[in-house]
Amino acid sequence: MQLVKVERICLIGHLVSMAFGLAGLLWVMPHPEVLSLIPAGQTLFRWSMAGGGVVYILLGTAAVAIYAYRSLGLGRWLAFMLPAVGLSLSSELLGTSTGFPFGDYSYLSGLGYKIAGLVPFTIPLSWFYLGLASYLLARSGLSALAAKRGQQLGWLGQIAAIFLGSLLLTSWDFVLDPAMSQTAMPFWYWHQPGAFFGMPYQNFVGWLGTGAVFMSVAAALWGKQAPALAPAQLNLPLVVYLGNFTFAAVMSIGAGFWIPLGLGLLLGVVPAVLCWRWAQAEPTLLQSVPPIEADKSIERIAA
DSSP, rough: HHHHHHHHHHHHHHHHHHHHHHHIIIIITTTTGGGGGTTHHHHHHHHHHHHHHHHHHHHHHHHHHHHHHHOOOHHHHHHHHHHHHHHHHHHHHHHHOOOTTHHHHEOSSOOOOETTEEETTHHHHHHHHHHHHHHHHHHHHHHHHHHHTTTTHHHHHHHHHHHHHHHHHHHHHHHHHHHHHHHHSSSSSEEBTTBBTBBOHHHHHHHHHHHHHHHHHHHHHHHHGOOOOGGGGHHHHHHEEEEEHHHHHHHHHHHHHHHHHHIIIIIHHHHHHHHHHHHHGGGGGGGOOOOOHHHHHHHHHHO
8 A cells, every 4th residue: 555655646746747847838937027926936946947857757757667566566567667768768879879760869958867978867767657658558458449359469459559559659759849849948959850840750750669669578578478457557557648648738739839739639649548448348357467456456446
């Protein structure tokens, strides 16, 4: 129960810190005079701009890591997290050094210590926690559809889950990347702006490919031990996904980027919610949840 409390505190802190960051970027920066109306306004604003991005990513990572440990078990948690962090960091280091696979870009300050002077250490952590949330939603939703037909998720279904999970992850970037690179205080910039609201199309191919690679590695490591979660166990992945999408959406609305927002809603939010709903309607997903966690899930559902 202590882990559950810590997980919830981290999740709430993650969401609150994102809201705090949005207020700083979209309200306070254009209207600095409001700081005089807020107790310790200058101090809070300096803290938000200096470390707010780091805090919200660390809290999101902690919430998802605790959730994964409780719901998936230590082995399956690490079998996803290590490839996600390692392979995404490799892609980011390659991208900031050579321009492949995302395009020619560089990170600015605001997201913490840079590994090799190139990639903030928080970036691969965000790949992990959004990647796991996306993959679990995709896999559980498709598994529920297969279960309704009296089938299990075969190898074609597993490939579809990897693709859909990568698409959910990339759809978040549709909305986040244009706004975050062109805000009043950008966190990265493109040396050669692209055709998609300043973004090169190559960036999204790189996101889709990177997500698919580490999700494939994790799925292979899970093998026959891949988890089938209880419906209630998908609430946190959905909240994490929608919370981070909302952060990106508000940034895009503030920048007037409506087309990226529409694409993100169509290719990200809609399928994510549908996957969650399909899983809610299929209680047989409890069959391979570890016994202790299954008991807890049953108690939550009954309550």
